[in-house]
Amino acid sequence: MKTIKIAGVPEHFNLPWHMCIENGEFEEVGIDLQWTDVPEGTGKMCQMLRDKETDIAVILTEGIVKDIIAGNDSKIVQIYVKSPLIWGIHVAANSNFKTLEDLKDKKAAISRFGSGSHLMSFVNAQNQNWDTSKLEFEIVNTIDGAVEALTNKKADYFMWERFMTKPLVDNGIFRRIADCPTPWPCFVIAVRNEVLEKYPHVIDQILEIINATTSEFKMIPSIDRMLASKYNQKIEDIQEWLSLTHWSQKQIDKKTLNKVQEQLHSLNIIEKTVPFETIAK
Structure with a gap:
């Protein structure tokens, strides 16, 4: 069994991860995926990646792009939610x-x-x-x-x-x-480079499992009621949120990543833009 640590916000976007973990889908392929809720959000998760407290983060696009350019030794491996936040x-x-x-x-x-x-x-x-x-x-x-x-x-x-x-x-x-x-896809999956290099097959398996779930997530019977109950939401609010939220199973493209960098640069949040390969796998 290979232990991999993953971190994300305790929000409705991440219910697919919890469902896969609870259903034993990662265990079936020999992966012990250990989830940590991070209510502090993206800034904290960037620090956790740097400090090797997590191997993977489900993280806001703009935050991880900024931090990778600032020296975080990680890469984006995929968009997780392609709709704006x-x-x-x-x-x-x-x-x-x-x-x-x-x-x-x-x-x-x-x-x-x-x-x-x-x-x-x-x-x-x-x-x-x-x-x-x-x-x-x-x-x-x-x-x-x-x-x-x-x-x-x-x-x-x-x-x-x-x-x-x-x-x-x-x-x-x-x-x-x-x-x-947000003027870009809101959540991406980022992985520490050390983990990517050592366990590429494990990361591929994790993505394959989560993508199978997110591609069918909205079709799960009574998913709106489950979300409303778990996240203390009104059913009509969850239904509106579901209609606006779209998960992704694909990597970020150069055009989108350039757009994020250019806007962050225009705001003086990053000092420079970098090649696609520096940020994404």
């Missing part, structure tokens, strides 16, 4: 902010530097023609930290996946004032 832009329910324009030059809560919540605040600012050099940040680590920061006015707004944050909106803790979709 819809980032909700949230404020405290009782705040005076009503429109996106009200948030210009205000402080964003982010899980950590290099995370999606950090990088997407730049994308949102660029979309609004704001001066990105004036962006300010409060590190909150997790969504619970964001609740505390916005409630106590340590930060003014928080960008997080719209559907996972919706229970906080429904419960009157947050108010969502806008959406900001």
Whole structure:
């Protein structure tokens, strides 16, 4: 049995992994795939790859691209979710902010530097023609930290996946004032280069198993009810999310990767662009 460690956010996107693990599909081919939930998100997972605390990460595209260029010795092996991530832009329910324009030059809560919540605040600012050099940040680590920061006015707004944050909106803790979709496929699968070189066949088997499940995921009977129950969501919200979410079984292409790099470069998030082979296998 070969042990492989994998990390991802505790969100509905990753239910296919849990189903494959619970069904013993990896064990059947001699792989002990050990999953770690990382509520802190992409910045934390980048650090885990660097520190060899995980072998694989199911991770936001923009975050891992930035970190590989910054020296993370890993590669993207495949797109996992090809549809955009819809980032909700949230404020405290009782705040005076009503429109996106009200948030210009205000402080964003982010899980950590290099995370999606950090990088997407730049994308949102660029979309609004704001001066990105004036962006300010409060590190909150997790969504619970964001609740505390916005409630106590340590930060003014928080960008997080719209559907996972919706229970906080429904419960009157947050108010969502806008959406900001990623301009690229949202999740990719990244693997440490050392693991890729030592166990290419194992990685291929893992991808084969997860791809078989994601290609049929939406057709699973009552999958909407299962997701709603497991992730504390309303059934109608899950049904909308399912209609907007599309998994992938293919590698990222050069055109898409160049687009990600060019936008990150225009925002001064990366200092340079690099060849496709540096980032993707």
